[in-house]
Amino acid sequence: INGPFTPDLAWPLSKFAAAVKKNKYPAKLEVGLIGSCTNSSYEDLTRAASVARQAKEKNLEVKSEFTITPGSEQIRYTADRDGLLNDFSEIGGVVLANACGPCIGQWSRHMDDAKRSNSIMTSFNRNFTSRNDGNPNTHAFVASPEIVTAFAIAGDLTFNPKKSVLVNRNGETVKLDPPKGIELPKAGFAVEDAGYIAP
Secondary structure, three states: OEOOEOOOOEOOHHHHHHHHHHOOOOOEEEEEEEEOOOOOOHHHHHHHHHHHHHHHHOOOOOOOEEEEEOOOHHHHHHHHHOOHHHHHHOOOOEEOOOOOHHHHOOOOOOOOOOOOOEEEEEOOOOOEOOOOOOOOOEEEEEOOHHHHHHHHHHOEOOOOOOOOOEEOOOOOEEOOOOOOOOOOOOOOOOOOOOOOOOO
């Protein structure tokens, strides 16, 4: 996990919770964001969707706001056809337009105070100060789509997807399993409207 405020500050997952506490980063994860032009391939989305599917099976839902930005119309169409976008929606995820979107601050943050100290986690490739929402007090962390999805389910930066347990809606303790990805869609890529209009 990289951040906050620079991609050059890196933490192994095993040491991240301790770093959050030691550095007094806001532990509550307010938003998890995956996709955009980086880390939004079909395989990336299948790995994140596998985490979302098991969350549903284990009676979990996201505790953070969770957004998904497909990397292109072809990826969006194919992921929708194959049920991946539904996997995200069923645990509370919101699918956004295929665009730069939140990566460059083009989204509507749901905050009571636009300058409040807070934490978000993205699978984007930039996390410098104010990049994602114009707030210099947003601690933006960068991780893989499946890790962001797991953290959005937990809603807590001290969570470790490899070790920590979560309490589901039935009051049971459950643990997330490692994600599984599919490199290429079995039915191939597809798109209904590629956006091209011939001259």
